[in-house]
Amino acid sequence: MKKIGILVLSVFFTSLYSQKNCQGILIDSTTTQPIEFANIGIVGKGFGTVTNEKGEFNFTVPDSLANTPIKISMIGYHSKTLSLSKFSGVEKIKLSQSATNLNEVAVSVKKTKVKILGNDTKTTSMTAGFTKNTLGAELAVKLNIKHPKTHLRKFYLNIANNSIEKPIFRFNVYNKDEHGLPKDNILSQSIIIEFKEKKGLIELDLTPYNLYVDDDVFISVEWIKDLGDVKGLFFSTKMVGSATYFRQASQDKWSKIPIGVGLHAEVAY
Numbered sequence: 001m002k003k004i005g006i007l008v009l010s011v012f013f014t015s016l017y018s019q020k021n022c023q024g025i026l027i028d029s030t031t032t033q034p035i036e037f038a039n040i041g042i043v044g045k046g047f048g049t050v051t052n053e054k055g056e057f058n059f060t061v062p063d064s065l066a067n068t069p070i071k072i073s074m075i076g077y078h079s080k081t082l083s084l085s086k087f088s089g090v091e092k093i094k095l096s097q098s099a100t101n102l103n104e105v106a107v108s109v110k111k112t113k114v115k116i117l118g119n120d121t122k123t124t125s126m127t128a129g130f131t132k133n134t135l136g137a138e139l140a141v142k143l144n145i146k147h148p149k150t151h152l153r154k155f156y157l158n159i160a161n162n163s164i165e166k167p168i169f170r171f172n173v174y175n176k177d178e179h180g181l182p183k184d185n186i187l188s189q190s191i192i193i194e195f196k197e198k199k200g201l202i203e204l205d206l207t208p209y210n211l212y213v214d215d216d217v218f219i220s221v222e223w224i225k226d227l228g229d230v231k232g233l234f235f236s237t238k239m240v241g242s243a244t245y246f247r248q249a250s251q252d253k254w255s256k257i258p259i260g261v262g263l264h265a266e267v268a269y
Helices: none
Strands: 002-005 019-028 039-042 047-050 056-062 070-073 080-082 091-095 114-118 126-129 138-143 150-162 168-176 182-185 191-194 200-205 217-223 233-238 244-247 255-257 263-268
Touching: 039 056, 047 056, 080 091, 114 138, 138 168, 138 263, 150 217, 191 200, 217 263
Parallel strands: 002 126, 019 091
Antiparallel strands: 019 056, 039 047, 039 070, 070 080, 114 263, 126 233, 138 217, 138 244, 150 200, 150 233, 150 263, 168 182, 168 191, 168 217, 244 255
């Protein structure tokens, strides 16, 4: 079996330099309740993490980036950018909720066409996955949308090998930037994927979320909880297919490799 470690393209020798600790607790500005699974990090630099169920976060930043702003973002909230000096202690940081605009889609009686987009593969002879237990790491595949008001109905992910108990991910949908890379998350609420199956096809029903798109989008799975050794989890992968996009931590930049991790979706138009 051929296994490919996707997120091992950059090595940071931070142990050779002094580092600053970034920690705190993220809470809702209105309810004062902790915000779970929010992304916190330095944009494009590979230093970041995801908050736990108590809203807590903790990661280190090298001195060379001490003056670089740290971005905090979460679906359904206004993003915030702060300097590292704001994280000198275990500070409580507040995020305010953003207004949610529900999509209004006209219903017609025309015949619906259903199609699978992305990498539909069930092979166990070629696999790929995360290689570091870095919260906020993501794998994504682009869906080529050719019809307006295309409905994203189901998301599929095929697990080739798994030794982790009850994996948990966040499902994200991004539009694309001018360079053809994932840009902004277009979801209005966080969609969590939890499954008990050790291996095989995982299906997520997207119809309750009313997801309609007019242009190409990226679907992704994000590593949001410390579940142990990520090398115990591998996804079916194909050599010829839609390329895989990845980033190594929260707020990191996106990169691309020419192999297809088996993320795919059922769409209708």
